[in-house]
Structure formats: C-alpha cells, structure tokens
Amino acid sequence: MSAAIGQEISRVDGPVKVTGAARYSGEIALPGLAYAALVGAGIASGRVTAIDTAEAEGAEGVAGILTHYTMPMVNHVPLLPSLLGGPAPGETFFPVQDDVIHYAGQPVAIVVADSLEQAQHAATLVQVSYAETASVTTIGQGRADAYEPDRIFGGVMPGRTERGNVQDGFAAADLRIDAAFRFAANHHNALEALTTTAAWDGGQLTLYDSCQGIKAVQLTVAALLGMSPSRIRVLTRFVGGAFGSKAMVWPHVTLTALAAQHVRRPVRLAVTREQMFTSCGHREEQEQHIELGAARDGRLTAIRHHKISVTSPFDDWAEPAFGVASQLYACPNYQGIHRLVRGNTMTPTFTRGPGEALGVFTLECAMDELARQLGIDPVELRLRNITDADPNTGHPWSSSGLRECLERGAARFGWARRSPRLRSQREGNWLIGTGMAAAGYPVAFFMRTQRARAHLYADGTAVVATAAQEFGTGMVTVLTQVAADGLGIDLRNVRLEFGDTDLPTAGSPVGSNGAMMVSAAVHNAATAVRDQLIALAVSDTQSPLHGADPARIIVAGGRMTLAGDGKDANGGETYASLMQRHVMNDAEAIGSWDPPPLDTPYGLLTFGAQFARVAVDADLGIIRVLHMTGAFAPGRVLNPKTARSQLMGGMLWGMSQALLEGNWMDPRTGRWASASLGDYLVPVNADAPKVDVELIEVEDPVTGPLGVKGVGEIGQVGSAAAIANAVYHATGYRPRELPIAAEHLLPHLPPGPAAEA
C-alpha cells in the first residue's frame, strides 16, 4: 500500500529552514512589539525583603516592570505530564506571586522595554534585597531526610515497583553483583532557547511559543489565568529543538502574557542561555544502587534497584528508573524503590530518555559485570534472559525484536571478533575496547483522542491539518507521507497545515509518541476521505468501478483501481474525474484515533541494542569513542532517513551523557556550578564517531493503525552503558560515575611512561 511510507523522504520543511523563510517564535514581527527580561533570584532559599525598581523604571525605553507587588495572582494547576493532553505546568509552583524564594534563578521580576538591550540592562538595575536561609540542593545535604514518595513523574508512576520476592531470589542465586553509581545532573539546552511572543486583542490572547505541544500551552495558560481556552490561540510551526525541555509549560509563558497585558503591547521574552539552566527543569542529580542475583547459567533470579535523587520543594518528581529496567529481562523477583531529597531546585523534568537512560545504564553495566563473572559473552547473557512477555504483567509484548536487535546489531558491529580479555588491544598510545548494552523505551498510552482533518480538492491535491508543531524531529515530513498514502495521492500533492491550536487537536509529541499518535489520526482522516470517494465510485453507475467490492479497490497517484487478476479487474478512474462528474469541489473528513486503554493486555516497549568501540589514552585517561552501532525495532519505520537521524542523535546524546555532560550544585550557594555552554560541555563534530544504525521492522498490531512505535528516545537508552562497558574492556576500570572523566581513570591506568622511570 505504501508509496511514500517507508521511503527515505527528505524533510519537507528543509527548504524553508535553510532559506530562513521558516519563522520561529522569536522572529514573529508584530507592530509595537516590546521585549522582556527576567530577573532571577540570586539566592536559593529565603525571602525577598524589598525590590527597588526606581532606577530600572527610569532607564531608557522601559515600558513596565512586574514584581510580586504588582503581578496578578494566577490559579494553582496540578502537575500532569503533557502526554495526558491537559494543562501541563512544569512545576506546581508559580513564581512572582509572593516573597518566598525556593530556588536560585526563580523569577522575581519581569522587565519590559522597547528593545532587548534596554530590557536586559534595566533588569540589572532592579535591586532585590533578600533574607537568605540555608538551602539544600544536593543529595549529600539531604540524604538523612530522604523519603519514599507514593508516586513520581507527575503522578503517573508509582514510587515503588515490586514483583515476586527479592529475598528469595537472592537466596536462590549462585552469584551476586552489587554496584552503585553516581550521576551528575543534565540540562537540555536546545539551540532555540525558551521563547514566547504574546499579543492581546481585547480579551483574546495569541501566543507564539517555542514548545513541544501547542495545545498544552493553550490549556495551561488558560488554567493559570482562568480563561477559556477558546480565547487563547497558540501559533507555532517551528521549534529549534526541545529534548524534553519544552514538554511541559514553564512559568515564563504565562509571565510573558501577563507582561503584555500590563504594558498593553505585544511582548517577547527569550530566556537567556544562562537562565536556561534555571528555567525549564533538568535531569536531577541521582545515585543508583543495583544488586543482581543469578544462576550459574546466567539466568537472573533477583534484581534490587534503588535510586535517590533531588526534587523540588513542591513536587515529588523523579524520572522513573525502574520502568524498562524492570521489564527487559525475565527475572521473577524484582524490587525498585525511589527515594527523594527535597531540595531548593526547580522541579526536574523530562530529559531525553527520562528515567530509562540512567535506569538502563545501571542495569546494563551490572549485566556486563555479571557476564564477566560468569564467563558468558555479554550478548549471550542478554539472549538467555530476554522474555516474550512483560515480566511485570505477564502480558505478551505487542511486538518485540530484542533478539533480532542483539543478533543483527552484533553482526553489524563485528562483535564476534572481540576477545573477552581485558586490555587486550593497544594501538599506539590507545587502549581499545568494545562494549554493548540492551535498550528499551516505553510506549505509553496516556494520550487522549488525536484528531486530524483531510481536505481533498477536485484536482487531486490535498491539505491535511493537525495541531502539531515541528520541533526538529521530522514529524511534519512523516505526517505528509502518511497523508499521501492514506489518500492515495503523490506526496508532492499534499500540503500539511500545522502549528495552530485552531486546527484539529493533536497531543504533545513527547515520550517518543509523536509519530505514533499523530500519524494514526492523519491516517484515519486521509483514509476516511479515500473511503468516501471509493463508496461514491462503487455506487455510481457511470464509474468503471460500479458494483466493485470497496475492499479490493486501491488508490495510488489519485487513481482508484480494482486490484487483483479477476476478470473484473480494471483501471478504474481518478478522483478528479469522479468528483467532476458529481460537481464536487472537494471532499473532507476528520479522522481520530484513541489509544488502547491503559490496561490493554500487552507489554509495550520499543527495543534496541547498542554497541561501542572506544579508545582510552593509556597514559592520560582521555576517552574517545571510535564507533557506535545501534539496532532498533521501532515497529513500522515511516521514514528511514528521519528515523535514522533521530536514532543517531540519541546515540550521540548517550555518548555525551557518558563522557561530557554533567552539572553539580554548589552546596554553598545552591547555584549550578555551570551555567554556560562553555562550562557545560556537549559534543562537537570532532567528537562524533562513526555511527551506524540498523532498523529492524517489527509488525505491531496494537500501536495504532500503522503499527508505529517511536524513535525519539530509544537511541539514547543503552548508549552510555555500551561506552562504559567498552571503557572497562579497554582498561579494566569500571566507571561508577557519569560523566566519566580522565581523573576517574588515571589511578587505574597502567603506570604511565612517567612512572616507569
């Protein structure tokens, strides 16, 4: 059936992006536009005793300043992930409402001026006085007061996961692995910082917002301001990256709207790069401790996995470490427990591969240790433990492919050539090692009804519309492909309309669900139009298709034909001829898709396997990744080109998490140690190794009409573990902290040439 689906189609939005015609939220030209700057708290805990705005108000170009003395009060809105389709504030706390400071960088004032430079200068003139109290921002400071939350992750996950009896499982084990890990906090820092442009027209608010879900922005601002969503329109076509940082709707959006109301002009706020570290959540600092019990043959008998991390003063947030880590292997006895330290930070948030990236890192490093202790090849150990059913529920996987990922990934990587011996390969000054890890990422059916509209004109061209936005993943391209195939017309004849809350509702593409959920609605809309016209043709005595079985009619290139080799098979006719004969200018349908219920009797994961070859400088401990191979089974692949790009980006982010990215709180001040991209390192091109991706298509009857899962995050899961395991193979040193740094390795390297003297 597929003319477009499955093809390596280049991005349909490529030309407007490379020519600069695509407009981002900070590029919307509006008459009378003013510019805002946020003033962030200089302390992490305490109270504001006074704010003196006199000098700032007198500065050139200043149009207005809002502080908690003047800011209107907003409603309290509970924290729920945007995937659920409702209001989705990033934290339940809303700033600039009172004098209490909960975290450093918390907005205490918003300054509006005629130009960006004037606003930023005036913001430095706002004098804020504080009464500071002691802050807690690290696990070390709050460990003694840690607690076990009932629910985490915006309430959608339990704090504790258990099955069987881990004590019994360890009693039955021949062998036990015990490993503890420490992880720095991570930040997303998309190329386009958080940016909002807000304009009021009477009681009607228009927002241009760099976000992952325009509906979530609309509903969140409506809930906070007590407005009807019908009075708020969000227009966002293009977003310069998000990676989870824009999955939730952070306070700056509503603050911008309130500032625009205050100065009675359109207002734009672009959060500065420094403020990005305190404006959109982060992956929290955490420690994980895992114990594995196994029989001599490698079969797991017990897994105990504990995590402790820092959350905010107001929300029980932990990224869930024990989703995939509890499901990958057929282990009968499992216990996972989250514990939280209440600290003076923002509420942490979805950060690419939330939870699973580090939960699976911990599990897969421990599995590598187990393989070493048992003398079993690491790939073989995984194969001995994989399962056909979700071990938490006993339900069969809707589709799996983990075995194929492990086997085909290993073949593609050349795993069989590996010597299990440690430190067995040296090239010049470099110790070479290889490592691998299995991977999984959930397919979660939390979303509400998805909708799209297909509109076919009598000339055989179509406009398909849905309220999604393009944030760099290639979503608009794959939706165009799905629409073309659903309608049975050529890709070039489809225009996708998107990025407007007045269009049919689509959820926030988060949690790797975008392609699955929105493509399902687009497919259903497109096929609804197709089916209308087929029905018209078979009932039309003048049509060559009159009386044919609609199920046997296929449409391609805008022509309906009767398939098969029966004597009635015929060339049919085009949509155009049918519609002209019936004096129809167009045909239109709304398509919708509801996910299966949450208790659908299937295990739901996307699977993958990761392989890495690294070089470690034998004297200096500097690590370079030489080669990464990933094999992934994301259901049906809508576009191998954009899918591969997504997966490759995820794998490189995993490398970044393994070797570069990390931030720590300075416990003396409660401020992040790094607040610039000069200090918080992400990879540059020179760091990128050869990356190859194997796509393994598996048929999935559960995940929507097209059987799509997702490629958004699975690429990152397991990537860091494969690298850490390769570092071990190269050097004999087991990394216990991310990012892995030269100073961790130095004491464990062979006595360098310097010491051989």
Added chain:
Amino acid sequence: MRPLGYARAADADTAIAMVLARPDSAFLAGGTTEVDLMRQDVLRPGLLVDINDLPLTGVDDLPGGGLLIGALARMSDVARSAGVVARFPVISQALLAGASAQLRNMASMGGNLCQRVRCSYFRDATSPCNKREPGTGCAALDGFHRGHAILGISGTCIATHPSDVAVALVALNAVVHTRGPGGDRAIGIDDFFLLPGDTPEREHPLQHAELITAIEVPAAPIARRSVYLKFRDRQSYEFALVSVAAAVDVANGAVAGVRLALGGVGTKPWRARRAEHSLLGRPAIQASFAEAAGQELALATPRPMNAFKVELARRAIVRALMTLTNGGAR
C-alpha cells in the same frame, strides 16, 4: 548590556589618546572575550575605542629568522602564515588547538594575550572574586575548581590562564611591544603575565591606554621541531586540562637544548624552567623526561578537584618529549 559609547580610531596615537581621556574606556579588537563579558556585566566600560582599523595586521619575517606578529593579526592568519608553519610549528599548532574556526577568524593576537580567565565564579558577576572585585574573596578555592590552576596560585586566586598560543610564545621567549602615553616599550613575555599574588586583578603590566602593537618571536632554530599537545575532555572548542609546548635539540643522544611550557595548569602560561634545567645534558630517554616532569610538578599546589592535573601534566610532558624524540633516543 549597559549603554556605552563607541568610537573608532585609524591610528595608534589617536586610539591611545581617546582611551587616555576617559578612565572608564577600553580598546576593542576582535571582541570575542570582551563583548561576552560586557553582556555578562563583568566588564563595564563606558567607552569602547575600536582599533580594528589600525595597520597592525602583518606577520613579517625578521632578518635572522625571527617573526614580528602585528597585534591585530587574526589567529587564523597567523596559524596559516608560511613562516610560522615552517619555523615555529608550535605556534601554528597552539593557535589551531584554540577556540573554534569562527573565533580564530575574529580574535586578534594582542587580544589573545589579554583574554580573561574562564573561572565561572569570575564570569558569573555575582560570586566573591578577588579578580573581579578585589577583597571579596575567592569562591573557587573551596568551590568547583576542576579546571583551575595548580601552578602559580595564591590564596587570592587559582584561575587558569586560558590561552594556548601564549604557552607557545612563552616557550619561545617572545617579546611584547607596546605603545602608550609614556612611549614605546618592549616587555619579555614571561614578565608580561603576572602571577596573582595579592593582586589578582592585575594580570599584566599594561598601563591604562597602553596598547600592544606587536609580538616579536626571536629566531629559534630549535623550534623547527616543536609541538603543542593539548589534552581536554572534548576534542575541539574547549580549554585545556593540560597542554604542553615543547621543542628539543638532541646531540649524541643527549638533550642539547629544550624549551618547555605548560598550559591549562598555571595562573599564567607556565614556562617549565626546572624541567628544562633538569633535562639539559641528560640522555634523551624516557627516564630523563619523567625525572624532569616530576621536578617541575613538585612545585604544584593542587586543590581537591584538580589534584589529578599533577599526574596528568607529568604524563603530558613525557608524552610531548617522547613525541619529539621519536619515542626517546635509545
């Protein structure tokens, strides 16, 4: 950014006079550090005098084999200059190991020597910092100081000098030529960079309105075989954890001449004189290199988070000398 004045000068004397007339003014060359720090409210000049029109962009060979590098020559132009590549590869390599291609196209050589430290406590415009606000203390001493210096530190400041090319220039005994209200002078490069001592706010001996006009590199046949090795977490566009500028002459298996300087570990580009002294006359073998490296690093006074740099620097020195001697003469 604070409101400020901007003016442009076409010759050095005019530029100097303009800056001299206002105590809160500063020269503007490539601006790659200066403008960042103004945006971050760390530098607060009232007037910038743009000197990019000054005719100071030459990279000229001097009779006898030296070089005269104009203060406004761009890093990328110097790195590509034939005389530099042939006679002073360590300068070219150090330049290309620094910053990014875009920054190297913009940043001037004089500005490179004047660039400010990367210490995040200096740059946040908030934390106590004796360099930014003398007398307020040093937040790095007991803070996050993984990237900070282990050589030349004081109780007031442990910030690392960030330049790469300055490390090569220090190894080569370069001379900084300046012009100021008091006339022209020449400053040996090792004297150009000041240790923090009790005055970390003072990083070089330039007076207000004194302008670097050129950097002279004296002839040094030893430099024809020289290297700059830079070790860092990220492969490009990052400051060094440790770097080594080195040149060695070996005669009859013994070290007849050596130049050695370290980056990423000192509060100034660090000429490793103790190591040089230890090496002269010794067999050009790994044992000599290790002994010399150990002697230099015996001067180190690390803090907890940067203690690893002592061992890293020791090993980096040996690596550089082994590289130059093809694995050590045996």
